Amino acid sequence: MATAHADWWKGSVTYQIYPRSYQDSNHDGIGDLNGITQRLPYLADLGVDAIWLSPIFTSPMADMGYDVSDYTDIDPSFGTLADFDAMVEQAHDLGLKVIIDQVLSHSSDQHPFFQESRSSRDNAKADWYVWADPQHDGSPPNNWQAIFGGCAWQWEPRRQQYYLHNFLKEQPDLNFHNPAVQEWLLGTMRFWLERGVDGFRLDTVNFYFHDALLRSDPPDYRKKDKPDWNPYHMQYHLFSKNQPENLVFLQKMRALLDEFDARTLVGEVGESHHPIEMMGEYTTGNRLHMAYSFEMLGFNYSAAHFRKQIEDFYTGAPDGWPCWAFSNHDVVRHVSRWMPHAVSQDALAKQAGALLLSQQGSICLYQGEEVGQTETELEYTELTDPQGLTFWPEDKGRDGCRTPMVWNADAPNAGFSETRPWLPVKARQASRSVDTQLDVEGSVLEFYRRMLRVRRENPSLQTGATVFDTTDEPILSFVRGGEFRCVFNLCADTQQVESISGTMLISEGANLDNGSLQLTGNGFAILRL
8 A cells, every 4th residue: 555655656556547437427428536536445455556547637638638728627527626636535545645647748729828829929828839930931840740640830820820739739839948837837736736646647748848949850760661650750859859958847846846745756758769768867866756658568578678678777777767567548458469479368467467566666557457458449430539530540549448447247338337438348348347357266356466465565576676587588587676586488388497496476377396497378486585
């Protein structure tokens, strides 16, 4: 359970909740804050330290809450400020910390400040967003691309200028070069800190500042055999993000949090070039407490890959702190991604849970991960995500990992809602319900509860140093804090590992006999030395 000391976040396990898809309490097909409050005892019993809520602020929902129109109120689809306060109080009573998403790099185009900013070049909010004149031929000021497709600049006829949007055109970028913008955003964070939140997950934390000279991004220096499915990935984003001024603003945010007891900042580093190095840079010194990247959220399931991410981080940033995750609301669920390496769905789900929860650093679990949930296959007509709608079928978007949490296999919509939900609950997902696994020996859920308990009871598995053993694929083996050896067979075939000693603490598909460890497909063992 969560602890009261200032460094509670160090080695902690946070459970990410996608509020629209967790629990619907008012029968409108959309999850809400009261539904989350209803399920808090389940999370406390699971054994996590904190919950992270994806955006719950007032929003037109062009990008499902990542387009904020009011930073200090709750969107009516989720409830009210009173509902939020009640949820925080209940979470704290259960020993759970509460982290909320902060989307600071951009607002909604419906935000009153942007509506004023776009109206003219001489209003009070004229320079609160990123505006630029066209080139002489009327084209945008540079070649920056938007992540959701197309040019990152949108023409505004009232100002006869372009505004910057790194994401949708409905998500204009705030101008962090304006000190007044920085102070206002810090004020919105103070509002939530004073309401009792324990920290913030910072969306796109490396996007805050842009190059003031608006220089064009160069081509990606990595060799590509053909164009990417998204032109955004064909550039090296040297000027559109990752600016040095970012680090100064992170220090200001850290100073704000330091005014309060036991609060934390975890930043999402959305970067394909040198992400591990950036994680280290962003968490060294008086900046973020933790950072995580997408490096373990891909399709690579090899011993060399996991070893490289961990060693690179601690070599490059010995004073930094990572937060590792295998799934979240933006990527294909890891059980689906890594099935080519699986002997069975349950075996892979348990192994992935053990591998993640034995890592040095802090951990983030995504809702449904603890029951071995898989990606939902959706038809184009069922999509809501602008990414999928734009890039289908090459990229099917993020709706497949955002479908509702399944609680009761036999209830309508698997217990999520009595009404048709905003995304469908399909039979394959319903079969992984909580009620069919809770207190069922051998289930994925019971394994997660047990593994979380083992991690919580053994500090070496939270913060102990990692030393890797010399092994060949598909074996990953490392020692934590000089106290535990963790050995994983990352394939579907049985493997033998020699010269292994210790007492088995937790394992699946493992047999130790006279120093010889046999691991069945996706087998693993954590041994006390």
